Each structure stands twice: as structure tokens, then as C-alpha cells.
Amino acid sequence: MQQFVNVTLSGLTQGMIYAAFALALVLIWRSTRIVNFAQGSMAAATAFIALALINAGQSYWVALIVALASGFILGAVVERVIVRPVEGGPELNAVIVTLGLFVAIQALIAIIFGSSFQSFPTPFGVRGFTIGDTTILLTPTSVYIIVSVLITMALLVALFRFTRVGLAMRASAFGQEVARLLGVRVGRMLTLGWALAAVVGSLSGLLIAGGGFIYPAYMDSLIVFGFVAAVLGGLDSPVGAIVGGLILGLALSYVSGYVERGSALVNVSALVILMVVLLVRPGGLFASSTARRA
Amino acid sequence: MSESQTPAPDRPAGELIEEAPVTATAAANVPSAQATGGRSFLPKSTLLRHLLVLVLCAVGAVILLEITDPFTNSQLASLTYYAIAAGGLTVLTGLNGQISLGHGALMAVGAYTTALFLQTERGEEPLPLPLILLISVVTATVVGALVGVAAARLHGPYLAGATLALAVGLPGLAVYFQGTFGGDQGLRVRAPQPPDAFTSFIDFVSGNAATGTKWLAYVGTICLLITYFLLANLMRSRIGRTWRAVRDQEVAAELAGINLGAWRVLAFVVSAAAAGLAGGVLALVVRLAAPSGFSLVLSLSLLTAIVLGGLGSLLGALLGSALLVFLPPFVTDLGGSFGLDNTKAAQIAPFVYGVVLIVAMIFAPAGFVGTVRLRWMTYRAKRAAAGRATNGG
């Protein structure tokens, strides 16, 4: 029983981490129709900036804010300078550009910050809560992760549903001409989309790092599972990203915990889950009617 | 990804839609020889023309392999497996418009098949190498057909996600079934000894030593030439034209009675066959089939190779693969000659690679072959226009 509870809780926390990353991918997909493979490297870069500040004696929260701000700037600069020239061109070219960014930024982190393991602090404890005399695998840090991701999701839903900016961003992504005719400054919206996505990505990078350790390639496995989670959820829906992340996190945790040598089967299981879902719903779980045409 | 070339009302950058297909597939849409036939010295029949090119390439390959040093031989051997897989992928992505981030996994299928069939008890002779490679192709084709059936229903990022999961998932099976596939350590591959005919051939041609490295480079080259010959004919055939129709004019093709799904699966199967052969060659050249050799990096490298070289063009796939093989050691050596220590020089290589990808996509969005071809067509069009102008005036 205790084992079941712990495996479940570990899956939940892990799922929320996938979801955080998936949210960033959804945001960028919604606002620019590009899958950003560089998201992981960009997030890692901001995490290293945060760590440099913490090592210089700043508090976690100052470092967090600076990291998110640098994520915003990084996202905007990347869109303006690097992605803008290939936007509207063949889709594959944008994919290749983000792959190039992914490789280049990761290499740059290694050159600047070195490639050793470095521990990353968390503002909350890492001991599980106790119920009676048993400790369960739910720590203050995992509560912090879960709450942050849920708040981020809520903010994103609100942004797209209730604000003019969100509407303008979606319009810019779906039909530039129409949006332009309606007076939307399309270029600015695309930049804003990238910048916000980089902020969310940066947040996920910091949440994953907290209470663990980072190195230049630490986001690599997250890119895969985050992307799978986003596709599971339908790529277009922040709620879908959370649901996709949770399904993936829980399923992988059960496979790892209950199948003999299950840890080796984790990647295969992700493939099977995704294939089953996509065979039933080719546009993901929360596909909107237009998603298939995307 | 097939929608990328379809003018859809919800696409961003609407004003670019008209140009997008032209740029994207500039490399693929070669004006056929017949169109320029009047001035061509080449035979009119596609098959004959390709045979002639094949013979010329074979001669060229022998010369190249015999005038270069052993290390370049080994690099060319690596080039062949990248190029074979990229050739198949460029048919799938360039001609048929389906993206795959999972071809590394299909290469793993071919590599493990080759490794398993080459593992024999002491004293026992393995099957002949061509047969083993053929079996690898068939195995990868079967897996490719399964994946293709699932993939035919998917589009754009969903297909990318599914194939990405394939790239990471499939090698995991080799770890799990370690009894058969050797686990994380993988299966070591002992390439068969070169036949005597090969030794005497090399002796006759150049008098160089017929080393194991050279033999593997020749095996890879032969596989590469056969693959490209078959693919080139396929691309020129009715099948190739149907693939383009499925990519560019989905609705029209469907109205014309073309079964879109079946043609998409066929494209996947063909590219999987090439990936299987590439995997077999990789196992021989690397002398190992291990999960860590088929990481996501491999799949992504293949994709970058075909886009950089020029989507839909076999020559582009070959040039893109050459970049994968020759760029990293070049940058590392360059870094070393600028006085960087070995660690820093090694870290510079991926940085330069990433920057090259970005710069190439910004300044040559149609890839190398596509950009050259576009320039050439623009130049010809201008000359023709100028000619008309002077004649008219």
C-alpha cells in the first residue's frame, strides 16, 4: 500500500514536471505554430544564470525573477533575430533552426559554465510529509512544483480566453492577414508569444532543477517527455498539457515501479501510450476541431 | 507536415504560402530531362540515363577511395550509412511530405538484424553478407510498415511527436531484452573478411593495401550506389509523381481516386528499407549495435542532413551527410590548431554545428542543392527574358 502511494505520488510530481515543459511548448505552438526544440536549452541557460546569482549570494526568489526575466528577453531576441527570417517559410526549416539553437545553446552553456554537475537549491524542504509514522513521497518542494504549474496553467487559460492580447496572439498565429486587417500588430504578437513561452519554459527548468542538480544537458530527457505530453494533450490546450503530463508521469512511474526491470521499459511505454492515444484520437486528447488541420 | 505545402486558410504568413512550396521543394522538383531534351547528350530513357550515372559514380567512388588516405576511407564509410538513410528519408519527407524524427530507430532495427545474423558459433560460417543485409532491409521494412500505418493518420507535430517517441522508445527494447540484444553493452559485430577477389581488385586498381577499413568503405559504397539508383528511378516513376501529388494537392489527389493513406504507407516503407540497409552498414562499420548508438541525436542528424542539403534531392542528402561526417572533426582540429585544449576544442564543435544549421536555414532556406537550382533557374529565366526583349525590340 505504502509502495503504491509513493509510486503514485512520484508519478504525480514527475507528471507535473512534464506538464510544465509541455505548457511552454503549447504556448509557443499556439502563438507561432512552431515546435520549439530549443526550449530545453533556453530553459537550461536561464537556470544556469539563476544558479550563478545564487552562488553569488542572492536569494532563490531574486534568482528566480532574474531567470524568468532573462528567459523573456532570450525568447524575444531569438524570435526577432533567428526565427523571424524562417517564419512563414517551409515548416521543416523552422524545426531545423530550433534544433540548431538547441545544440548551439547547450554547447555554449558547457563552454561558459563548465559541464560538471551542480546542485540547485530549492526554497522549500525536501523531506516528505509524515502521516502517522509513515513518510509519504510528497515534499514541500513537490507541492511548490504542483502549485506553480497549476497557477501557470490557469494564467495561460486566462490569457487566451479573457484578454485582448491573448486573442490577438491567437489571431496572429492562425491567420496573419486577417489579424493584420483587424489592426493586430502581428510581428509584435509573435515576439510576445516566444518571450512568454520562454518564461514558462524557464520556470519549468527551474522547477525541475530545484532540489536536484543541473548540467548543460539536464533538460534533454524532458524535451522528449514534455513534447510527448504536449502531443498527448493535443498541443493546443493548456489543460491538455497538464492532463497529458499527468497521464505520462503516472503511467511511467507504475511501469518503473511494478514491472520487473521496468526502468528500462519507460521509454518504450511512452511510445506505446502515445501511439494508442493517437490511433484513437489523431489530434491528441484535447484536440480542437481545427487541430488536425494544423 | 503534409499541410505545410497546402494553402490552408489558417496558416500564418499567408502571403508566403504561394512561395512556400516552391522554396521547400525546389530541390525535389527537377525539370525532367525530356523538357530540356533538345540539348542533352544523355540517353532519353530514364533508366538508361540513371545506369550511365551509376557507372560514372561507381568509377568516381573507386578513384576517390583509392586516392584518399585510410582515415578518409573510414570517414567515407561513415558517410555511406548516413547517406543511405538520408536518401530514404528525403523521399519520405521531401517527396511525400511526412516528417520523421524516428529513422534512427529504424536504422537500429537493421543494425541489430545484421548483428544477430553475423553472430555464429565458432567455426560456423555466417550467411553471405548480401543476404544478411537483405534480411535487415526486410526486417526494417516490416517495422516501417507498422509505423507507417500508424503514421499515415498523423500530421505535422503529431507525426513528429510519434516518431520522436519511436526514436527514444525502440532502442529501450534492446536494453530490456538483454538476453537477445546484449543490453546496454550491445552486440559486437565481426565484419566478414574481404573476399580474395576484392584483394586482387584493389591490387589491380591501385596497389593499395586491402585493409578491413577499405573493405567496409567499399561495402558501404556499393550499398549506397544501389540504394540511390533504385531511389532515383522510383522518384522519376509514376510512384514518385503520385507521392508529390499526395504531398502538394491532397484534395485533388483524393478526388482523382488516389488512396492517400496507402501511398503514405508506401513512402514510409521505402524509406524504412533504406534505413534498414543503412543500419546494417552502420553495424558493420562501427562493429557494434548498441542502444547508445541510436540516440535521438542520430534521427535528428538525418533530418538536418536532408534539409541542409536540399529537401527531396538525393544529391542534397549526400551533401548533407558529408557535412555530418566531416564538419565536427574539422572544427575540432581547427580549434586545436588555434591553441584550444582538447576539451574546449570538443565543446566548440557542437556550437559551430548549431550555428551552421541556423545560418544555413536563414540564408539558404531551400538547402544547398535547392538554392543552387533556384539561382540557376532565375538566371536562365532572366536570360530568356532578356533574349525576348532584344528580339522583340
Next chain:
Amino acid sequence: MSLLAAATVVSTVAACGGSNDDNGGGGSTGGANEASAPGITADSIKLGAHFPLTGVAAPGYSEIPTGAQAYFDYVNKNGGVYDRQIEYIYKDDAYNPTNTSQVVNQLVLEDEVFAIVGGLGTPTHSAVLDFLNSEGVPDLFVSSGSRLWGEEPGTNPYTFGWQTDYESEGKIIGQYIADEFPDAKVGLFLQDDDFGEDGEKGIRQFVDDQIVAAERYTPGNTNVAPQISALQAAGADFVVGFNVPSYTALSQLTALQLGYKPQQWFYSNVGSDPTLVGSLLQRFSQGAVSDASLLDGALTTDYLPTVDEPDNPWVQLFQKVWDESGQEGELTNYRIYGMAQAYTTIQALQAAGQNPTRDDLVEAIETVGGDWKGPVLAPFRYSADSHMGTNGMSISRLTGTSSEEVVPVQTTDLENADIKEYDGKPATPPSSGIPDEPAFK
């Protein structure tokens, strides 16, 4: 070529004839240096290696070649080997066998190294095993404890292991548990590859009936909560980890989250880098953990001195070498590992003689390698019948930032070989810091 080389080295004859203990090669015959083999010229020896310098496996492992480089620089500054400077080229394979095969091809065919030294990793190095042996390139001191490197010298005559193999390590740990903790419920935390498998095999020889759970993780999958909580659920109170350092940190963190406190943790040598793991865990110790260090009290095995023994003369030597090298960073156990490997390499090169062929180098290691003294605690098993590396380990307890020996060096071998206490004395470094082995012929 050899004529030319012979002509140009006349000027160095004098220096060579006067070779003394400082520049190594005590067995110098006073003859001229010749370009006796690929990678050897009158005044240089080229060595190559492959390591993960970028990517997921780079943290930690990428420090090993910097240590080796520092030691070779030190030797070069003090006259080299037989007046030859060592040129050490290490290349990045990103822990991908496909890359390993390419870079080793480059090292052998283009750079024409005399030997490959310390290539890292089991899957990576197996990709080049046949190539190096068929080309006749000495393949010394592979950085991995797999049995592949030394078990079959008949099949792989040019390859030599170096560190204690994982199976022997498992046996030494297993016997210790059987002797000292006969009632312990043993849980195993294993990496799912040959490393974990060989270690498990060794341990099970002694405590098969005490093992209550064996949990395996796959490298790259950083969520080990299912494994650790399974160990907890099985009631394991003595956990043995055959894992890499990052997973030592992960297992400790997860145990902390779960409130899981087995009476004893035992990490195999590979995973027990206390400096690294300690610095990783330190941050969470502040406030969150009351102990000074999570790893405090954990047991581990050693076949080399470590940075937490600042009084050890070998560590002092390596500290001096590292400081003189002027490279970035601090002395770490990875760097000590690289330097110790370089030390053995110098011994091999000296023993091979003044103008060695590649086969001379192999023969030298087979003939006299078993007698070498150096930083490695127990002797190597090198002979014509075995190319396995060192055969023994001590067991020590980590206490804060240092460690204390619990069991002195034990020696054993694969399969059913007995475990014996090593009766030799620990070696001390020569005053020059450079070995001085006579030529074996």
C-alpha cells in the same frame, strides 16, 4: 623514414646516454632514440584516448583526461620518457559508440598514435575493441571495470583492463556483508547494464539468501523513486548500490524524501565520489537535513587513494602535479583517476624499452606489469594469461569529508577465486614523482 629519423636523433644521443633517474627509463642502454613504431619519433610518443567531453555523460568523466594531461605534462617537464615528450590527444565521443569508432579511427589512422590509453565506457569501447586488436594497436587501461578487456587475452591480445572488475568488487563486498552483517536484509540498487549485473553476480556468491530486493535503474531515467520505495517496502536495511555518482545523489535524495533510513548504505567505488556527491547534497543539508552530510557513515570500496585523504603521499603528489598544470578547476577523484592511469602508462612505456615496437609494449606489460608499484592499492593481474587490471580493494567508511579504512585491501579474481588479504605494503611515490621502471628485456 627510419634512416631520416636515425640521422636526426644523433644530437640527442648524448642526453640519452646520460639519462638519469629523473627522466625515467632507468634501463636506458645509451643507444640512439629511433622511430621504432607508429606514433614514436626520436623525441615524442603519441598517445590517444576517447572520453565523453560533451553531452549527458560529460559531467565528471570529462575531468579524467584533464588529470592524465596534467600528469603527462609533469613527466614532460621532467624530461619525458627516454627523452621523448608525450603527446596526449583525447577526443570527444559523447558516449556514443558510433562516434567512438570515428574518433578512434582518426586517432589510429590519421594521428597515428602509438597506443590508445584509458578509453572510457563499456559500450563505447567495445565498438573499437576488434579494430584496435586487428590493427595491432595497444589498447591500454580501459576506463571501465567490465571483464571484456582482460578475460580473453587470446582474442584481444592488445587490450588491457586497469581498474578492479565489478565482479571481484561484488565478491569483496559480499564477503564483508556475510562476515559482519549476517542478519542484514540486503537490498541492491543496480544500474541496468554489465556494471550492475557483474556486481550483483559477485555479491550473490556470498549473500544470495540475504538479498530481499534487487532494483534496477536505467541511466537517463532520473526518477528513481519507484526503485527506492520498493527497497523500502521490501524492508531492506543494508543497501548496496552499483551505480554512478549522480545516482548516488539521486538515491540519497529520494531516500530523504521517503524518510527511508536503512542502517547501512554501501556504494561501489564508481558511485562513491564523496566530494562530488557531498557537494551536490550539501545544499539540501542546510536546514533540510540535520546531519552534517547525508553520505556520512556510508561504506565504499577503494582501489585508489582519494581526495579526502590529504595526508596520503600519492594525493599530495597529485595535488602538486595538478597545481603545477595550471588547468581550471580543483583536484577531484576523477582527476586522480586520470593521473594514476597516466602513472601506470609511464611505467608501461618505460618497461617497453628505449625503442619499443607496439608488441614490445604489450609484452612488457604481460611480463613485468604484475610487479609494478604505484598509486593503485593492489597489484595488477597482468600476465600472458590475463589482462585483467588490479585485483583488489579495501573497504572504507565515509566520515564527513574524510574516510577511514574498515577492511584492509582484499584481493581476489573472477568466478570462484578465493578472497585473500593483500600482504604487500602500500607503495610510496618516488621522490621525483615519476616511476623508474627498467626495460623488461
